[in-house]
Amino acid sequence: MYLSSLQIRNFRNIKETQLQFNTGVNIILGQNGQGKTNLLEAIYFLGIARSFRTSCDSALISRDMDGFFLSGIVVQQHIQDKIDVLLEDTKKVRINNKFLPRIIDLIGHFQVIIFFPEDLHLVKGTPDIRRRFLDILLSQSNPQYLHYLQRYNKIHKHCNEMLWQLKTGQQVITMSELDVWDIQRQETGNQLIRARKEAIEVLNDLAAGIHHQIATSPTLMEDGGSSEILKISYKPSMFNKEKRVDEIRKGHTLNGPHLDDMVFQINEIDARRFSSQGQQRTASISLRLAELEYLYQQTKELPVLLLDDICSELDDVRREYLMKAINRGGQIFITTTSLDTIKELMDGARVFTVRNGLIYS
Ligand SMILES: Nc1ncnc2c1ncn2[C@@H]1O[C@H](COP(=O)(O)OP(=O)(O)OP(=O)(O)O)[C@@H](O)[C@H]1O
Ligand SMILES: [Mg+2]
Numbered sequence: 062m063y064l065s066s067l068q069i070r071n072f073r074n075i076k077e078t079q080l081q082f083n084t085g086v087n088i089i090l091g092q093n094g095q096g097k098t099n100l101l102e103a104i105y106f107l108g109i110a111r112s113f114r115t116s117c118d119s120a121l122i123s124r125d126m127d128g129f130f131l132s133g134i135v136v137q138q139h140i141q142d143k144i145d146v147l148l149e150d151t152k153k154v155r156i157n158n159k160f161l162p163r164i165i166d167l168i169g170h171f172q173v174i175i176f177f178p179e180d181l182h183l184v185k186g187t188p189d190i191r192r193r194f195l196d197i198l199l200s201q202s203n204p205q206y207l208h209y210l211q212r213y214n215k216i217h218k219h220c221n222e223m224l225w226q227l228k229t230g231q232q233v234i235t236m237s238e239l240d241v242w243d244i245q246r247q248e249t250g251n252q253l254i255r256a257r258k259e260a261i262e263v264l265n266d267l268a269a270g271i272h273h274q275i276a277t278s279p280t281l282m283e284d285g286g287s288s289e290i291l292k293i294s295y296k297p298s299m300f301n302k303e304k305r306v307d308e309i310r311k312g313h314t315l316n317g318p319h320l321d322d323m324v325f326q327i328n329e330i331d332a333r334r335f336s337s338q339g340q341q342r343t344a345s346i347s348l349r350l351a352e353l354e355y356l357y358q359q360t361k362e363l364p365v366l367l368l369d370d371i372c373s374e375l376d377d378v379r380r381e382y383l384m385k386a387i388n389r390g391g392q393i394f395i396t397t398t399s400l401d402t403i404k405e406l407m408d409g410a411r412v413f414t415v416r417n418g419l420i421y422s
Contacts, residue, residue: 062137063392070130071123073099074418083411089396091415097396108173172364180345188322202359209252216246228312253318261295267351296322363391372402
């Protein structure tokens with residue numbers, strides 16, 4: 062799968078541009094603050110209809126403009142699809158000139174994976190970051206998952222409303238009414254739990270192998286490094302009816318997949334709390350590379366990789382490993398301020414230079 066062209070209008074500091082991309086490596090070169098990440102953000106938006114750095118869509122509209130427009134041609138097994146995303150008063154998505162009834166239905170048409178400095182928070186951040194990671198990955202690889210996720214969110218919202226009414230006494234709700242909805246919540250939630258459990262088992266095997274290779278590379282060992290074992294496990298929030306009294310007292314649910322988490326351990330120690338920043342970064346890169354492999358296994362297509370500022374944060378050994386691991390023949394977009402840091406990717410690459418929102422190739 063690859064993005065063959067992209068038209069951008071009024072997205073951040075990119076006013077108007079039309080770009081043709083390489084099916085392999087695309088290097089986005091420029092000084093700080095010129096618009097490199099903005100270009101990656103536009104490409105990501107075409108895949109997920111959201112940004113990886115803000116949840117506020119209107120921040121993406123060029124200042125003093127009323128909306129933005131993105132249009133890309135995605136090629137998958139020789140079939141071209143035109144994806145248009147526009148944000149004016151509302152967000153709209155068109156595929157091959159037909160509006161999608163729901164924005165969320167875009168997911169799965171253009172598979173993208175982002176590697177960026179904030180990935181560190183996959184390991185050390187709050188559980189919602191890890192749940193979002195799982196939800197995006199599973200939705201991209203399995204349309205059924207997205208269906209259950211939406212259904213769960215809807216039922217969960219309704220259960221919360223009922224619990225709030227029971228707490229405040231605003232409206233008469235019977236326990237059996239609540240039970241009927243809660244059983245539906247559990248049934249749908251169990252589908253999510255099953256899918257997450259299976260995916261995390263596969264991700265754990267993949268990420269552990271990758272992490273072991275990075276953290277035990279000969280150079281690191283010569284420098285006195287020691288072998289590291291990464292383990293990623295699932296920490297589901299199991300349904301438990303005994304919490305009902307507390308739920309009514311608080312006015313919201315206290316269990317279910319919306320409270321799940323993933324635990325990272327390095328050499329059996331909780332990586333979130335005790336590992337060094339370098340170890341956490343290696344674990345987050347291992348997870349992203351595992352995500353790449355997982356999507357490939359599930360969909361038999363290499364997703365498009367977006368790498369933002371990734372090299373500047375890594376030592377040479379990790380940087381070289383990452384360059385090799387990502388360069389698998391799929392399409393790559395990588396930002397950099399200097400070509401020196403990405404020598405390994407230069408062969409056959411196309412370079413785009415970004416200056417003050419203008420992109421030259
Ligand atoms: N909504 C917006 N409208 C216009 N300009 C914007 C908007 N949002 C951000 N910008 C501008 O975009 C520029 C930053 O772009 P971007 O984050 O892509 O830089 P970069 O090239 O990735 O830099 P760095 O190397 O520092 O990461 C800033 O000049 C900022 O003012
Ligand atoms: Mg940037």
